[in-house]
Amino acid sequence: MNTPSLFAANLAEHLQLFQQMGPLDTAVARAGTLIADALRADGKLLSCGNGGSAADSQHIASELTGRFINERKPLAAISLTTDSSALTCIGNDYSFDEVFARQLRALGRPGDALLAISTSGNSANVVQAARAARDAGIRVVGLLGRDGGQLKALSDVAIVVPSPVTARIQEAHILIIHTLCGLIEQQLGLT
Template identity: 70%
Template sequence: MASLFLTNLSEHMALMASLSVVSEPVAAAGQLASQALSAGGKLMFCGNGGSAADCQHLASELTGRFIKDRRALAAIALTTDSSALTCIGNDYAFDEVFARQVAGLGRAGDVLVAISTSGHSKNVVRAVEEARQLGVKVVGLLGRDGGVLAPMCDVAIVVPSQVTARIQEAHILIGHTLCGLIEHELGLA
């Protein structure tokens, strides 16, 4: 068991050491999100499985607090309303669970943060398609080669790994960085 931990730690450290390649898109995403919030817009997050948990985590850092006490920021995880998810999944299709919420909640000037370790999650792709039609900007928090989602995003942050667990670990570091950038840009940190 100790060797598994050391293997995971070694993979984690190697990936973290390579993340400087996403510095520019992370900064661009922070700027995009800050501009949306300062103009009265909101951030919406979507993703599946562990990425759904990341959506909740990051949205709560914004509506709650991250670095220090400050005003609440408009952020919502589209992964948390079980009634909406089951209604939309049942009445339409699981591929529509996020797109339908974006259609109802999204407005031009908002930002959708689309999280997918593969870059191919069909329901996330559909949410991005809906966002684009509404004039909602899109930040992709992706992995592997970015998949079909990368070219669909205004800002694509692609973690250079093939391992889902390592990608998710990097996504949280990047997500925390985005929260810090937003607070800094809005003069709240």
């Protein structure tokens, strides 16, 4: 019996998921508009997530403050996952569940946007950040997986990747993040 390689199996699973993602188009477009509107009004994008989602949070912030494809002005974006002193101070003095929410309360302003990234939709610290954002008049885009978890209901726009597999969800999240960057640049007339 000829068993497919791990790469071939992963690629097949990846392709199967990506062929099911067409219905996310509307939510992705709405998310791009929400973030572009915040930036257009001199707000900023705050983002957060854990593990690979922390890296994705940093990824979108760097694409916006640097550049995505074409040369353009920098856009205001902050990943709440990058300040190790704040993360460890808040985690130690309060709890790990508060590491993003407390930073958001300090740095966020009404009219900003939060990109809350969680493959399960149930990461307690990301859920707390979304609640803090809503309390502060900050709109929330949930970049999620599985069934969207608790974050789905806390999001103004929920983008839910329909997969139970964390690795495949993260692969989809990167495509969505790159699409959001392109949409933001288009809507701000920067392309």
